[in-house]
Amino acid sequence: MKRLITLLAFAASLAFTGVGHAQDKPAAPAAVPAAAAAPAAAPAPAAAPAPKEAASADADPSINSGDTAWMMTSMALVLMMTIPGLGLFYGGMVRKKNVLATLAQSFVVTCLVTVLWFMIGYTLAFTDGGSFVGDLSRMFLHGMGKTTVSGLSGAVPESVFMSFQMTFAIITPALIAGAFADRMKFSALLWFMGLWLVFVYSPIAHWVWTGNGWLAKMGALDFAGGTVVHINAGVAGLVCALVLGKRLGYGKEVMAPHNLVLTMIGASLLWVGWFGFNAGSAVSAGGRAGMAMTVTQIATATAALAWMFAEWMAKGKPSLLGMCSGAVAGLVAITPASGFVDPMGAFIIGIAGGVICFWTATYMKNMLGYDDSLDAFGVHGIGGTVGAILTGVFAVKAIGGTAGMLEGNGGQVWTQIVAVAGVAAYDAIVTLIILKLIDMTIGLRVTEEQEREGLDITQHGEQVV
Numbered sequence: 163m164k165r166l167i168t169l170l171a172f173a174a175s176l177a178f179t180g181v182g183h184a185q186d187k188p189a190a191p192a193a194v195p196a197a198a199a200a201p202a203a204a205p206a207p208a209a210a211p212a213p214k215e216a217a218s219a220d221a222d223p224s225i226n227s228g229d230t231a232w233m234m235t236s237m238a239l240v241l242m243m244t245i246p247g248l249g250l251f252y253g254g255m256v257r258k259k260n261v262l263a264t265l266a267q268s269f270v271v272t273c274l275v276t277v278l279w280f281m282i283g284y285t286l287a288f289t290d291g292g293s294f295v296g297d298l299s300r301m302f303l304h305g306m307g308k309t310t311v312s313g314l315s316g317a318v319p320e321s322v323f324m325s326f327q328m329t330f331a332i333i334t335p336a337l338i339a340g341a342f343a344d345r346m347k348f349s350a351l352l353w354f355m356g357l358w359l360v361f362v363y364s365p366i367a368h369w370v371w372t373g374n375g376w377l378a379k380m381g382a383l384d385f386a387g388g389t390v391v392h393i394n395a396g397v398a399g400l401v402c403a404l405v406l407g408k409r410l411g412y413g414k415e416v417m418a419p420h421n422l423v424l425t426m427i428g429a430s431l432l433w434v435g436w437f438g439f440n441a442g443s444a445v446s447a448g449g450r451a452g453m454a455m456t457v458t459q460i461a462t463a464t465a466a467l468a469w470m471f472a473e474w475m476a477k478g479k480p481s482l483l484g485m486c487s488g489a490v491a492g493l494v495a496i497t498p499a500s501g502f503v504d505p506m507g508a509f510i511i512g513i514a515g516g517v518i519c520f521w522t523a524t525y526m527k528n529m530l531g532y533d534d535s536l537d538a539f540g541v542h543g544i545g546g547t548v549g550a551i552l553t554g555v556f557a558v559k560a561i562g563g564t565a566g567m568l569e570g571n572g573g574q575v576w577t578q579i580v581a582v583a584g585v586a587a588y589d590a591i592v593t594l595i596i597l598k599l600i601d602m603t604i605g606l607r608v609t610e611e612q613e614r615e616g617l618d619i620t621q622h623g624e625q626v627v
Contacts, residue, residue, distance in 0.1 A: 258295025396543020465492025
């Protein structure tokens with residue numbers, strides 16, 4: 163027992179001694195948290211030099227990263243509408259001997275307009291200037307810095323806003339090419355598209371989309387391009403079709419589409435890209451963009467069905483080409499209204515766009531006898547007009563800040579009609595002048611032999627196997 167008591171006392175003395183030492187000097191385990199904490203403190207010296215700025219650390223705090231991200235995404239979506247969307251949509255509808263030439267038109271317009279927009283197009287469209295056209299302060303994008311924010315771009319960099327608007331400037335002249343498919347020289351196309359961008363598109367964009375443009379001052383509503391893009395392209399396309407004349411064999415030979423699979427793929431890409439077109443025009447990632455996206459989907463689907471049923475009743479069968487054309491007609495018709503109307507308004511606009519554009523693209527064209535090859539005027543000119551006027555009817559003040567006729571503002575319909583007429587008149591006159599100048603110098607149309615052989619071989623030395 164004595165030995166046991168002695169051992170216990172000895173053990174207690176060792177334990178007491180260890181505790182006392184632990185109080186005087188931390189034991190090894192206590193040093194582990196200190197060591198673990200070391201890495202947390204380590205970044206402080208590394209952060210001191212900070213020669214590189216973080217990606218989100220803009221000098222201008224007014225730039226909203228969420229809005230900027232949405233606008234960059236929208237820019238890519240709208241670019242996709244032209245290449246490859248519009249190229250495939252048009253390319254599938256022409257004859258096999260002209261499919262590459264049609265694709266080349268969309269591709270080269272993308273390149274040409276990009277350079278011209280950088281040089282002069284953007285400054286004419288979106289600087290202050292006067293009521294008719296902007297000034298030259300942004301030629302070659304002079305003065306546009308990393309964090310420059312224009313009055314129009316709000317909380318996104320002006321460079322992003324400029325790039326987004328560039329994609330609108332690209333697709334608009336590209337749409338015109340559908341009216342004169344199979345018969346314009348490639349060299350003439352380059353001159354026409356370049357001059358048309360500078361003297362038609364840029365001034366009209368200024369009229370509608372800048373605060374001091376004369377149509378904007380008048381109160382005309384065009385959220386994403388009913389007048390600026392679609393009426394503009396459609397009217398120019400009609401003038402081109404009339405000046406160049408009909409295709410050889412038009413009305414006598416079968417000119418069936420080469421590949422409707424390409425057309426359906428192109429129409430689908432246009433549909434997807436159009437969300438950037440319409441919802442992106444809100445220039446923010448907010449509620450108005452969300453409503454614009456919603457009404458775009460509703461109007462497009464409704465118009466496709468409206469065209470399909472109209473064709474079914476008139477011709478006995480619903481065609482894939484008709485469904486695709488109806489969807490594009492709905493996209494066109496809802497474009498000016500997308501930031502101003504509610505879903506019910508979009509539904510009615512979709513029905514009107516689908517049925518009316520079916521009639522103009524199939525019956526009116528034949529009655530009047532013009533050769534609008536791929537219905538640039540029948541779908542875009544007419545669809546844009548329908549949408550622009552109906553915007554004045556169905557505009558909802560709680561959505562876009564302006565009431566339409568149904569909310570007691572009947573004068574808005576007249577304002578929309580004046581805007582449509584003003585854009586169409588100026589566009590037609592200047593387009594005609596440009597075409598006549600080109601025809602007198604280098605000529606507009608390929609020779610009869612070249613047209614019969616096809617533009618793929620005669621203009622580009624290539625062909626589809």
